[in-house]
Amino acid sequence: MGRHSNGKNNYQLSTGAVMALVVALVLTAALIWSIAGRGKDPDSQASGPTSEQTCVSGDLALPIAAANETIGRTLIDAYAASKPVVRDYxxxxxxxxxxxxxxxxxAPNTPVTHQELANAGRTAAVAEPEDVAADVVGLATQGAGSEAAPPVDQVRFPIDTPASSAVAASLLTASDNDAVEALTDFRVPSATAVESEAQFIAxxxxEAPEGWTFTPLNGAVRYAAIPLNSGDTIDENQSRAGQDFARAAAEQFDADTAPQQPVIAELVWAAALPTGGEALTGDVDSPTGSDEAAVAADGEVLDTLFLLDTSEAMAPYVQAAKQGVAEAAGEVANAGHTVALWNYSSPLSEGVTQGYRRNVGPTPDAAPVQVSVQRFLTGGVPQTREAVAAAVDTVQVPARIVLITTGTADAGDDAAxxxxxxxxxxxxxxLAVVHVGEGPQDKALEAAATSRQDAKTADxxxxxxxTAVGTRE
Known part of the structure; x- marks a missing residue:
């Protein structure tokens, strides 16, 4: 019996065959998309928890250090939860x-942080690290707390949380020098080292201890994620993963609405660290990074400019200082080097605008210095930084400036x-600093000095x- 035509072709597939073909096409498209996606930028490849990427290269440890362990671990946990994949790891x-x-x-993106990296032999992989966290700074106490900020001498600054200590000291004091002094005089190893419940900790x-009363101040520490270049213990894959971590953390941080960090001088950041000025200068012999009360000169005698403070504060010590300069000048000249002498205070005559006086220019003969130094009288206040800046700009290198000072009355921009x-x-x-008496010391001078001596008494x-000129060990 013959077949009759119904007007339709006879090539259509069955319903089951159609569905099978659709599934195959979808799977093929997904595979092509996945391959194409991987081929675009394998170096920056990373995935979140919904990604279908696989770790064909296995696991890759990404070691991360942090100036604030609590902040560091929080960011690490958030990144780990995203199940990141970089370069198939x-x-x-x-x-x-x-x-x-x-x-x-x-860590905070500061010069001190980058000096820490340099001291460790590490370099940043990016020029401008992005902020990834902000931690509000304040004061904590075991007592009831206080709405008004307490006097700074009631606050203790833990050295195991230096960033918070630096910001708090800056917010609680009137100047950078005062902040450095507070961080030096009232430092404690940790929050639990406070001496009484009446004391506050920065x-x-x-970081506030559990159970303590925390009162915020008007500022925060802003932390950046600084990816580092590969090195002896870090390979290129880990360095690339570090950059992905920094990118992901920055994307999750709202920098515009997060609490702001006040402008902090480099010297204040350094003073908050356990090693103090060592972090600033990178020099383990820096006075603020040394456990010794005095750091001697290096023993090499150089052409020397004596810069003597003749302010009113020097009055109880000036005769001993004159004798010390005269004797040291003779020893430097006998060693075959020139000597020069300036004194300084603040302007003492009408119409005079500078506080330093150039008394004796460089000479191989110590006699002019020995005679001139005996004529000095005292008065005014020590404009030390003005005098030091002028002396630095004048001496012919290599040379040593021996500063005999009671302190600084013209502190300004510490960073500059x-x-x-x-x-x-x-x-x-x-620069060799001899600090005379028991007045406040200029921490910027201490951090920059190649040697420092403390002479609390005239004797x-x-x-x-x-010792400062290098003729006595």
């Missing part, structure tokens, strides 16, 4: 204690002053000056 972020072992450093919201002294030191100027001054 499943990235496993872990916290480490040392910069030498880290692929990322979470801390942050994340410190940078000026750093450049002078690199050019060959060695100690002559020996301190001789």
């Amino acid at each position: 499943c990235v496993q972020p872990v916290y480490v204690d040392t910069l030498a072992d880290a692929a990322v450093y979470i 801390t942050s919201e994340a 002053f410190t940078e000026m002294l750093r450049k002078a030191r690199e050019a060959g100027v060695r 100690e001054i002559a020996a301190a000056i001789k």
